[in-house]
Amino acid sequence: MPAPKRPTSGTSRPSSTSKQQATLSFNHRVTKSVPKSAKKGLATPPSTAPSKQSPLAKHVASTSDQQDPADIDVEDEDVDVTKAQVEEAEAPEKTEAELRAEKVSDRQIDQYWRQLERERKTKRVHQGDLALAEKVLRYWDVSSQYGPCVGISRMKRWQRAERLGLNPPVEVLAVLMKEESRGAQGFEKAHMDEILNSTAVGST
Template sequence: MPATRRTSGGGRPSGKQATLSFNHRVTKSVPKSIKEISSAPAKSPLAKHVIHAEPDVKDEVDTDVEEKVLVEEPKHIEPERKKTEAELRADKITNRQISQYWRNIESERRTKRLHQEDLSLAEKVLRYWDVSSEYGPCVGISRHKRWQRADRLGLNPPVEVLAVLMQEEDKGTRGIEMAYMDNILNSTVVTTN
């Protein structure tokens, strides 16, 4: 049976394709903060001279006062959040306990991990945590949030991992929250010609 075609205008094909119109307007939502900035009058000295033929002394004094007020306001300091019970337990974990935890993991293997010899103990523990699938996916979520989610779900994540995360955050180690797999997946490929 031949394929049927829909037609308009009395059952016979018109032979013309409908034209596309790009005249409609597509708008995107703009955050409120950007709207306020763009709608606010220009306060730069150059813009004031362009807008007004004569400089207004009153406006200059007002801007100086506003700047002084901004400088004199105290900075808002966020209160420190309370630590959870798990974080308090993790604070009590010593480096020796973390080393023992890693030795137990290594003892389950048949051979030594040769590709990780140059990594620190903390990085080894965290990479093992990244690939432990029983605690859920590691891509797209920070290590700390993944640990908390696994704890909430009753999966009993190792407190040693949380201890390592907290120690590395205190040291200020860059990129410690992002899983190593996330780094690999987000990296760009460099091609050579």
């Protein structure tokens, strides 16, 4: 059987190098060709000739440009808002416990403290120069049944005990709210926390 004839060089397939795509060049900006008629239309500014309007359209446009004097008075009217009204609007709603604490008087707080004193066998010492509020708060600090007092403010500790159903005394919350309202300093931090921090600072 005769061997198959190979195609001549004239009919040979192009080499693989001729199939390769030409290298793209991004050095030149390529833009889309725009017809001259379109360029001429862009170059000419829009006509400023007044358009024909119906009498009704002119009347509507003229009345819309004029502002009602009543509207001007309403917009320019100054609103007198006092600082107390702004604070009242921004203040969060008080809880039921806070509402009960607001009704606690100084006399009730004094009776609460006297009741605690009667439960003791001996009289307290080294607290003669402390105010009643500080005595109540220090007793609150060492009341371990309501959780640890270190690393947490007295108000947050009371709220945590309330959430856990431990029934913390409302008199303590009343003292905290009274101290906050009169702008006292350092009442939120437990006395035990201050002692531990001062010891740690002194040891370094």
